[in-house]
Amino acid sequence: MNISVLGAGAWGTAVAIALTAKNQVLMWGRSPQAMQSMLEQRENTHYLPGYPLPESLQLSADFDAAIAHASGPDGLLIIATSVSGLRPTLEACKLHRPQRVVWLCKGFEEGTQLLPHQVAEQILGQACQLGALSGPSFAQEVAQGLPCALTIASKSQDLCQRVVQALHVNAMRVYSSDDLVGVEVGGAVKNILAIATGVADGLGLGLNARAALITRGLAEITRLGVALGARSETLVGLTGLGDLILTCTGDLSRNRKVGLALAQGKSLAVIVEELGHVAEGVRCAQAVRSLAASLAIEMPITNAVASVLFDQVPAQQMIRQLMARDAKHEISSKPV
Numbered sequence: 001m002n003i004s005v006l007g008a009g010a011w012g013t014a015v016a017i018a019l020t021a022k023n024q025v026l027m028w029g030r031s032p033q034a035m036q037s038m039l040e041q042r043e044n045t046h047y048l049p050g051y052p053l054p055e056s057l058q059l060s061a062d063f064d065a066a067i068a069h070a071s072g073p074d075g076l077l078i079i080a081t082s083v084s085g086l087r088p089t090l091e092a093c094k095l096h097r098p099q100r101v102v103w104l105c106k107g108f109e110e111g112t113q114l115l116p117h118q119v120a121e122q123i124l125g126q127a128c129q130l131g132a133l134s135g136p137s138f139a140q141e142v143a144q145g146l147p148c149a150l151t152i153a154s155k156s157q158d159l160c161q162r163v164v165q166a167l168h169v170n171a172m173r174v175y176s177s178d179d180l181v182g183v184e185v186g187g188a189v190k191n192i193l194a195i196a197t198g199v200a201d202g203l204g205l206g207l208n209a210r211a212a213l214i215t216r217g218l219a220e221i222t223r224l225g226v227a228l229g230a231r232s233e234t235l236v237g238l239t240g241l242g243d244l245i246l247t248c249t250g251d252l253s254r255n256r257k258v259g260l261a262l263a264q265g266k267s268l269a270v271i272v273e274e275l276g277h278v279a280e281g282v283r284c285a286q287a288v289r290s291l292a293a294s295l296a297i298e299m300p301i302t303n304a305v306a307s308v309l310f311d312q313v314p315a316q317q318m319i320r321q322l323m324a325r326d327a328k329h330e331i332s333s334k335p336v
Contacts, residue, residue, distance in 0.1 A: 001166050004028060004070040005078045006089055008035065008059075010047040010277065011104055012080025014139035016057055019078075021169045026058040028066035035061040047277070051143040067096045076100045076162065078133070082278045083107035086116055090123040100129045100159055102152070106187035107280045108287040115184045115228075129159040132180060133167075134187040134239045136246035138253075142172070149173045151239045153183035175238065182234030185225035189288060189302065190244040191255045191281030193217035196305050197248040198259020199315045213301065214248050220299045224288070227295050255281035262308055262315045285309055 001023045005016040008029030016027040029035045038044055042053045053059070060066055070077050077098050079089050083105045093101065101124065103116050114122070120130045131154030142148055152163040152174060160176035168174045177183055193213065200209045221244065222235045234240060247253045258279045261271040268282070289306040292299040304322055307313040313321075 001162065002026075002070050002072055002075045003078060003166065004066040004075075005080050006063075006066060006093075007080030007085070007104075008038070008044060008047070009080060009082075010044075010139040011137075012078075013044045013048045013053070014051075014142040015078065015080065015104065015133075017051065017054060017143050018145075018169075018172060019166060020054045020056050023166050024058075024069075025056070026060060026066055026069045028060050028063060030061065032061040035059050048139060048143060051140070063092065067093065067098070071096065071098070073099070076102065076166065079103040079105070081105060082283075083109055083116065083280060084283065087119050087123065090120055094123055098124070098128055100131075100162065102131045102133050102154075102159070102163060104133055105280070106134060106184070106191060107284040108188055108291065110283055110287055113287045113291045115181065115188070117180045117184060129156040130154060131156065131159045131163065132183055132187075133163065134183050134243065136238060136242040138246070138250060140252055145171050147171045147173075149175065149238055149242070151175045151177050151183055151237070153177040153180045153239070155180065177234060177237075177239075179231050179234040181228050182225050182230030183239040185228060185230055186221055186235050186237075186240030187243055188280075188284050189221045189224060190217070190240070190247050191279070192285045192288060192302050192305050193220070193244060193281075194247040194253050194255035195259040195262070195279075195281045195285070195309075196301050196318075198253075198256040198261075199263045199305075199308070199318065200259075201256075202260040202263025203315065203319065205319065210248070214244060217248070217301055218244060220301055223297050224292060224295075224299065227297055254279040258282060265315075268309055281305075282309060 003019055003023050003025050005012050005027045016025050019025045039059045081089050131152050133152050135150035137148050152160050154160050164174045197213050225235050254277050285306040288302050304318040308318050
């Protein structure tokens with residue numbers, strides 16, 4: 001396939017590297033200087049240092065050229081921006097009437113509280129095949145060629161088949177799903193829970209506490225997902241439980257690093273500056289807290305994380321609040 005990856009961050013670069021095994025790939029970035037540096041050094045030294053870019057990977061800061069590369073009958077656009085960058089990128093793509101668009105971002109849009117597929121449908125409508133590529137995956141390991149399993153979610157069976165064919169190679173397995181809501185809710189909320197787990201680990205609360213947070217976090221993901229129309233089985237699959245485990249326990253997780261830094265008493269502004277990358281859980285926490293409140297869905301861990309991030313509640317107090325909650329049945333008979 002002719003594939004253009006729009007966005008030259010760590011994850012976009014890693015996916016572009018993986019795609020070159022079977023496809024003609026062009027990676028676009030908004031900075032001409034950064035793309036020229038990558039072209040000369042054959043490495044993304046800013047976002048993914050230490051991983052050579054294949055010679056076959058084309059690099060460009062020309063947006064029109066990137067769109068043209070993927071405009072044919074065998075073309076695919078992959079948007080590798082953050083959630084906040086998804087809408088403006090889709091708006092720019094709209095003028096070119098793309099046939100197939102897949103995004104990699106995970107979260108809810110701030111302000112609107114929309115999932116990525118809802119944003120895409122709002123802008124591109126039903127004339128374009130749309131899908132989300134998600135699952136437990138760190139950019140560094142994908143770029144290194146280590147084993148990985150992902151899920152492509154779309155209402156279009158044709159798009160799912162094409163993405164599976166494009167990415168299902170060597171160490172990477174790709175599964176398909178038609179449950180866009182489930183795949184996206186799992187990918188969004190697990191980032192918030194990774195911050196909570198990082199806080200607990202940073203405070204030295206032990207492995208028992210970590211297991212409890214992950215398990216009860218999965219209950220929160222399921223309550224919200226089912227309320228929004230997801231299938232519960234999706235939320236215990238790769239893009240739910242799988243991604244939750246990885247992000248909460250992996251040392252490469254940016255959201256986990258946010259939690260560890262919060263436990264040290266650092267301010268959010270300092271943490272974001274030191275991180276140098278987007279941690280989607282930070283932006284997502286506020287949106288999910290508001291959405292859960294509007295739907296009357298109980299999400300105590302999410303609410304606690306949002307309180308630490310935005311209400312200046314100390315991390316230690318967050319843990320005390322969670323432990324002080326009344327005891328109840330573990331499994332509710334209610335649908336959500």
